[in-house]
Structures are given as structure tokens and as C-alpha cells.
Amino acid sequence: MSYSSSHSGGSAASHMPTPSRPIVGPAARDTLSLSLITYLEKMPLPALVLKPVGWEAGKLSHETVVYVNPALTSLSKSAVGLPSLDVEGKPLADLLRVDNPKDMEDWLSFAVQSGASSTKYTTGLVWSTPSTSATAVGVRPETLDIEWSAVQLEDTFVVLTGTVLSGRSPSPPAKPMPRRELSADGAFQQSSPALQTSDSWMRIERVRTDSPFRSEVGRQKRPPLVRSDTCRTDIRALKLFQLSESLVGGGITGELLRNHDWSNTPLGPITSWPQSLVTTLSLVMGSQSPMAICNDAYIPVAGGKHPWLFGKPGPEGWKEIWHNLKPQADICMTGTGTYYDRDLLFMTRKGYPEEGYFNWSYIPIRQEDGSVGGLLNPNFEQSAEVLLERRMKTLRDFSVNAGQAKTMTQLLSIAAEVLTANTRDIAFALLYTGAVDHGEHQEGDGSDSHYYTLTLAETVGISRGHRAAAEQVTIDIDGDFANPAHLWPFQEACRQRGPKETHGQNIVEGIDGRCWGDPSKIVVTCPIIGSDAEEVRGVLVIGVSARRPYDEDYK
Numbered sequence: 001m002s003y004s005s006s007h008s009g010g011s012a013a014s015h016m017p018t019p020s021r022p023i024v025g026p027a028a029r030d031t032l033s034l035s036l037i038t039y040l041e042k043m044p045l046p047a048l049v050l051k052p053v054g055w056e057a058g059k060l061s062h063e064t065v066v067y068v069n070p071a072l073t074s075l076s077k078s079a080v081g082l083p084s085l086d087v088e089g090k091p092l093a094d095l096l097r098v099d100n101p102k103d104m105e106d107w108l109s110f111a112v113q114s115g116a117s118s119t120k121y122t123t124g125l126v127w128s129t130p131s132t133s134a135t136a137v138g139v140r141p142e143t144l145d146i147e148w149s150a151v152q153l154e155d156t157f158v159v160l161t162g163t164v165l166s167g168r169s170p171s172p173p174a175k176p177m178p179r180r181e182l183s184a185d186g187a188f189q190q191s192s193p194a195l196q197t198s199d200s201w202m203r204i205e206r207v208r209t210d211s212p213f214r215s216e217v218g219r220q221k222r223p224p225l226v227r228s229d230t231c232r233t234d235i236r237a238l239k240l241f242q243l244s245e246s247l248v249g250g251g252i253t254g255e256l257l258r259n260h261d262w263s264n265t266p267l268g269p270i271t272s273w274p275q276s277l278v279t280t281l282s283l284v285m286g287s288q289s290p291m292a293i294c295n296d297a298y299i300p301v302a303g304g305k306h307p308w309l310f311g312k313p314g315p316e317g318w319k320e321i322w323h324n325l326k327p328q329a330d331i332c333m334t335g336t337g338t339y340y341d342r343d344l345l346f347m348t349r350k351g352y353p354e355e356g357y358f359n360w361s362y363i364p365i366r367q368e369d370g371s372v373g374g375l376l377n378p379n380f381e382q383s384a385e386v387l388l389e390r391r392m393k394t395l396r397d398f399s400v401n402a403g404q405a406k407t408m409t410q411l412l413s414i415a416a417e418v419l420t421a422n423t424r425d426i427a428f429a430l431l432y433t434g435a436v437d438h439g440e441h442q443e444g445d446g447s448d449s450h451y452y453t454l455t456l457a458e459t460v461g462i463s464r465g466h467r468a469a470a471e472q473v474t475i476d477i478d479g480d481f482a483n484p485a486h487l488w489p490f491q492e493a494c495r496q497r498g499p500k501e502t503h504g505q506n507i508v509e510g511i512d513g514r515c516w517g518d519p520s521k522i523v524v525t526c527p528i529i530g531s532d533a534e535e536v537r538g539v540l541v542i543g544v545s546a547r548r549p550y551d552e553d554y555k
Helices: 034-042 070-080 101-114 199-204 232-246 251-259 275-286 296-305 322-332 383-402 408-421 490-496
Strands: 047-053 062-068 096-098 121-126 143-153 157-168 338-348 353-366 372-381 426-436 451-460 472-476 500-503 522-529 536-544
Touching (some): 034 047, 101 121, 101 157, 251 275, 296 372, 322 338, 322 353, 322 372, 353 383, 408 426, 408 451, 408 536
Antiparallel strands (some): 047 157, 121 143, 143 157, 338 353, 426 536, 451 472, 500 522
């Protein structure tokens, strides 16, 4: 499937009413999305909006608070009794206090450059401002611990949303965030604790061996921040970590997904995938029903193609049936889904084109802009059910008609008629009657010899006179010597009172109209035993389909 990285704008909260009070400073009111502010107004968690300055050049100089939501403001009233939280239009340093200002600045700078923070960051919230002392309002200079996440929106603002953790005393005093530029060369000199993540993000996509983010065995190593003009690699690492949070689980195929080198596929690097694809993948990996895009339930469908099939384009992975799939895929890419019930598909998943039946559909996956980005392919194999119904019909038809036979010859004639009707399981068949041979034989055969003559009564698929269809065969059931002139193991089957298989025979060519014209790779010679379970009444030779495994169900 193919995807483009298109995204649509707008907000799910845009239908909400306009707040009654001014909620942003005049400088930001014209540019900050009304739908965003409406959403934050309703949010029960503390939130604030920043307008970073200087980030376009990779040198964040300062951040201005342009909006504080009611949930954050209410903390000042409920926690320490402050009448208001007057920080809009002021530096972020007037609101937050941190133990390590440089770490906070690096964390926020990374979020600005990449679009989102990789992990949460905990700060204190200061209730006194430089212009108003704590004693003036009759409260202690107290802070609350808040765990923040950062997201860049509209290429201009950064939204911080937080969770209140606990209250704490101000000792030892925290350092205010500095309002200064980064070093002149635009380099970050130390890494942020916010980026101390496990190696799990590494597994989302293969990283070149010369990558600065390569992990060593048995050791966690965080990705260092680098110069702003090469921050794309850092952004890629962050995006990988974020995706690893969404694309979790999935068993075997989940691991394949996270370790596959997608950069060499039509989908492109995983960091370029739209959210619609990520969401679909998350749903597929969590499903217990077979689906492609691949999940663990799809592994039996893939058969011997697993794990080679994973990540392959459709025309390559399923080239033997692509002529069946492509027209339906083209229809689905126009936005119309398709569905097929018990569809016959010849998949090469065990080394040969296998007869298989599937209930399957193509469902269009919409991208953020409403266009179709790819296809979801739920499918359920119905081969066992279809084959069971077909074979049970053959047995049922024989049972119903066998009661009409008065002689062995009539019984074999009925059997030949029933086998002829099953063109997909029976490539050819030879039906022999048997009788004890009382004729003279060479001396020295031994007194224990038990000669038996088999006479061809019926054929299915091949005509009389074919070299595989001997008209008469004489065997010694109790002897140890098998006549090499016999093409089929008549003697072994009759002596052992059980079927014998001949593999890889090339005597009987493909027969038009039977088993898709493929020659049988396995021929079964089976004795017909009388009601006393001892007497051999005849022999049945059957060439089975080359497009189904000769398994217990077939037998």
C-alpha cells in the first residue's frame, strides 16, 4: 500500500461556544486558534500556551506565556489562596521554577524543533512573581510538582499540558529559568534527562551503523542532542520513540514491524507515516483476526512465505495471484470497498500453487485529507470447510448408490461414476477386480505362495491402453518378491491390507479438466477389502491433486 504524509487542519472542539472572557493577550489573540483555546478552556488539566522566540534559527532565546487555562489558574486559588495568576504576556521564567534550568531549556528546545516532547518533564509552579512578594499576599512561596508534555501547534505556539503530582516545600530553592540565548554556534552542550529513554525506540526502524544513536549490548544509551543545523537526526530519533509508544505489542509481526527497514519500501521511513497509517497498524496488530497489513493471525495465511512476505509490495509478495487482486485493489483505491465469499485463489505458500478458498475484502483507509492512502485486507481462510463439503459429497453419493450393486463389477462401476464427478480431488483412477489365480506357475515358488489376479474394470481420467493402466496383473500376496514390471505397488498394498503411496511419478501426464491439468505427484494404491476384513476383492489406484497436500483430511 502507498501513503502520502498529508494532514488536515482543524480541531474537534471547534464547535464549542466562544469563551466569555479574554483568554489571550492582545498580541496573540489574532493568531492563536480559537478552537484550540476553546478546547483548553474545557480541559480539566493545567495547560498553558507559549510563543517561543528564535527557534526558527535553532537558537531559542526566550519563551512568552500567551495563555493560561482556567484549570491552571484555579490551582493558585485552591492551593495557596492567590487571587489571580497574572503571567500572560510574561516570560515563562515567571511561572516555572526548575532544579536544572538548562535541562528544561534543552527539553523545550527539542520539543520546538521536533514538534513534540519525547517524555514528560517535571517542574515546580511558582505562585509568587518578581513584582509581588509572598509575604505581601500572606502566603508562603510554595510550589506544586507538575509533570508536563509539550506539543508544537500551528508552527508558532507550543502547548504545555500537565498533571499535578504533589505539593512540596521550596527548600532547597529552585533556580529560575534563565532568559538567554544558546551558545553562539547553536550547539547544545549537554543532554536533557527528558531524553533518557530505553533502547526500545531503536527497534522501531533499523539505524545505520554510523548513527550516533547506536546502542551497545547490555547498555542503555540516550540520543545526544546535536547542532541545530543537524537536528533532523534528533527529530527522527524522537519520532521513532513516539511511534514506539503507539506501535507496541503485536507478537511476532509486531517485532518485524519495529525492526523492518521501511526506508527502502514505497511507504518510506516510518517517521514519515501519517497518523492514519499508525492508527490502522495499531488496530491490526491488536486483532485476533487475520489482516494484511500483516498481524500474527495472518501468519498461517502467509504459510511458507512468512517472514519473507512482510513488507513486500503486493505485486511481489503475491505475484501468483496479483492478477486476481489488482483489479479489486484499483477499485478500492477509488474509495469503494470489495468483498468476496469463498474465493478460489492459488497461492504459492508451500512450494506449489495450492488450491485455497478465502472470504476476504479490501477496505479503503482514509488519510488525514480524506483521500485513500491504502487498503486494509481482512481475510478468513475457508479451505478446510470447502474441501470437507466436497469430499463428504463424494462419500455420500457413493454410499447412497452402492446399495444398488449386486456384483463387484457393478460396485466398481458406481464408484467410477462418483469419482469421475469429483474433478478437483481425483486426477485419475484405476479400479481392479481381484480373484485367486488357480493356474500353473513355475516350480520352486513354494507351497505358501498365494497368487492373485487383478483385472482392470474401470478407469477415470485416462483411457484403456495407457501404459499406466495394465489390463491384468498377477501378484503373489504371500510372497516377498515384488514384480518390478508393475508400475504400482499392488503386491505390497494387498499383502499389508493398506494403502501404499508412490511419490514423484511422471507416468501419467496432466489430464485436461481434472485437477487443473496438473500431473499427480502422489499416486495411492489401496486394496478393496471384503466384509470379512481378510479377503482382497480388488484394488483402487488414485492420482491425487497436485494442488492440495495429501494429509489426513485427504486420506
